[in-house]
Amino acid sequence: MSVQSETSRAEPSTSVALFDASPFFEKVFFFGVQHGILDQAKLDSIQNDAPKGMVQIARYFGSEFLRPELEKARDRIINLVSMNLEHESGGDLAVAAKILRENSFMSRSKAASDMLKALIAMPQNSHFGMNEHGSFSDKHIPQLAKWTLSNLAEYQSELVKRQAVAQLIDAAQWLADSLGMDADDLEDAGPDAEAVIRTALLVQHCPQKTIPDWLNFQQLILSLRKKNGTKPIHLILPKGLPSDYKLIVEQVLETMKMDLPKILDATLTPQKLFNQTPAFVGRYFWIEDSLAQIDHFDREASVIWNKVTKGHSDDSSLLTMFLCIGAGVSGKTLLTEKSASALIRKIRKSGLHSPLVTQFILEQAPVQYQSDYIHLWERFFEDAQATLQSDRDYKLHDALVLLRNDCNISD
Numbered sequence: 001m002s003v004q005s006e007t008s009r010a011e012p013s014t015s016v017a018l019f020d021a022s023p024f025f026e027k028v029f030f031f032g033v034q035h036g037i038l039d040q041a042k043l044d045s046i047q048n049d050a051p052k053g054m055v056q057i058a059r060y061f062g063s064e065f066l067r068p069e070l071e072k073a074r075d076r077i078i079n080l081v082s083m084n085l086e087h088e089s090g091g092d093l094a095v096a097a098k099i100l101r102e103n104s105f106m107s108r109s110k111a112a113s114d115m116l117k118a119l120i121a122m123p124q125n126s127h128f129g130m131n132e133h134g135s136f137s138d139k140h141i142p143q144l145a146k147w148t149l150s151n152l153a154e155y156q157s158e159l160v161k162r163q164a165v166a167q168l169i170d171a172a173q174w175l176a177d178s179l180g181m182d183a184d185d186l187e188d189a190g191p192d193a194e195a196v197i198r199t200a201l202l203v204q205h206c207p208q209k210t211i212p213d214w215l216n217f218q219q220l221i222l223s224l225r226k227k228n229g230t231k232p233i234h235l236i237l238p239k240g241l242p243s244d245y246k247l248i249v250e251q252v253l254e255t256m257k258m259d260l261p262k263i264l265d266a267t268l269t270p271q272k273l274f275n276q277t278p279a280f281v282g283r284y285f286w287i288e289d290s291l292a293q294i295d296h297f298d299r300e301a302s303v304i305w306n307k308v309t310k311g312h313s314d315d316s317s318l319l320t321m322f323l324c325i326g327a328g329v330s331g332k333t334l335l336t337e338k339s340a341s342a343l344i345r346k347i348r349k350s351g352l353h354s355p356l357v358t359q360f361i362l363e364q365a366p367v368q369y370q371s372d373y374i375h376l377w378e379r380f381f382e383d384a385q386a387t388l389q390s391d392r393d394y395k396l397h398d399a400l401v402l403l404r405n406d407c408n409i410s411d
Helices: 003-008 022-035 040-061 068-090 093-102 103-123 139-145 152-178 183-189 192-205 214-228 243-256 268-278 290-308 315-327 338-352 352-364 367-389 397-406
Strands: none
Touching: 003 214, 022 040, 022 068, 022 093, 022 397, 040 068, 040 139, 040 243, 068 152, 139 183, 152 183, 152 192, 152 243, 152 352, 152 397, 183 243, 192 214, 192 243, 214 268, 290 315, 290 352, 315 338, 315 352, 315 367, 315 397, 338 367, 352 367, 367 397
16 A cells, blocks of 8 residues: 555546545545645654555555465555544544544554454344353454455444344343342353243232243243233333333333233143244243253152052052053952952053053153163063953953952952
8 A cells, every 4th residue: 555656646536436446544644644644754644554454454464475375455444444533423524534643553453453342242142052251362353354355334333233132141141140040050051031031021910930841831821811811911020120121121011912812822731832933933031951850850750640549559459440541441459259350351441552551651660760660561461461352251251360460459
């Protein structure tokens, strides 16, 4: 770049029209010269700094020994200085010329580079766990290489987007923290920030002010339905929400108003709505606590299991119950000889369905015993099936002997 040769061909009456489409730095440079803002000493300083800066930039992004790299470095340094001057001056040539006068050419290039590095380090995605943390590092250099050739409008557009994402994440972190969940747990869970905010807004209407697991989230939805029926919920902002986050949370709150009719629709189970309806999948957040779900399952299963077994856990009682279930009748742990005979006749007419027993065990038996119970049943089924379904034993003698030996048959 030859500053003086460019200066010699600029005519005051035509400079604005001639350089209207040129880089902002060049507009500032010639405006400053024409209006006496930039003196000769400043021009000499720029003339000395520019080549040095070009070499440094070429080395940083590739090689200072290749002409194409040097030419690209020239574009980059002019673009960087242009970006910073236009950003700081708001596009005012006089203000920009004074900034250039009071600061070195290289400092404006570095200032723009710092702007871009800060931008690159900002989050792009509102999902926790999908953004890099920390400051700019060497792995970001390829991104910086692209941004050094961008213009201020592109930078400003991207900055607005990333600031909105950052604010969304910060608001979600504040709400999660107020409900007892820290940032590390959010990173591990990886929800979308808006999903965290939506759930936090729902939690405001429930006594338990914590981020729920799936089971508690279902209870939250059911309690809202019971409390409100089909009446709309008046969503409120959480108490103590910092003013910096109010606008972004209010925007998310507005998007929830379209969700409320379905949330309060008693014909849709929480499972169907939040896990099987595409528009709602991932839209709300709950803690994936598999241990809690297993514990809940065990509690639910134990109620039914204990009701059927009546507390009996011996093999004979269990096999009697399994036999009834396999025959398609209500499970009992003790049969009279009369009911046992009726059961055998039913088995010979309709069959003995082993999968029904396996399914029952997997759905209702305590998890830690399921494998043993399935093995107990399958061994019995393999040995007993032929006898129980034999047409030759028309008096049921062999079948009843079998049941007396392995099951609970009373006289």
